[in-house]
Amino acid sequence: EKEYMEKIVNLNESINSLQKRLACNGNSSEREKLLNEQITKLEDQLNKLHESAAIDKEALKTTQRELWKVNKMLSNLQIDKRILERELKGETEQVNELKS
Numbered sequence: 416e417k418e419y420m421e422k423i424v425n426l427n428e429s430i431n432s433l434q435k436r437l438a439c440n441g442n443s444s445e446r447e448k449l450l451n452e453q454i455t456k457l458e459d460q461l462n463k464l465h466e467s468a469a470i471d472k473e474a475l476k477t478t479q480r481e482l483w484k485v486n487k488m489l490s491n492l493q494i495d496k497r498i499l500e501r502e503l504k505g506e507t508e509q510v511n512e513l514k515s
Contacts, residue, residue: 419468426461430454 433454 416468416472419464419471422464423461423468426457426464430457430461433457 433450436450
């Protein structure tokens, strides 16, 4: 996410720089057209980065939820294991007492 934010900041700076240059050089219509195209491309890149960051953020949330579920299942299984071990120990002791 930090990488996306850096890219977004860089693109915003590029857009602002181009817009300033465009404002200063209003005399050349060809140059203005070129700068407008560059601005449009940079804005498209920025939008794609925003979309990609949102998708990655949602994927991260989903992965974190799944990890939480797996950890919860593991915890429950560990509790079940301890219960079964206690029961087995008790039954083993009963069998040994009956053998004696």
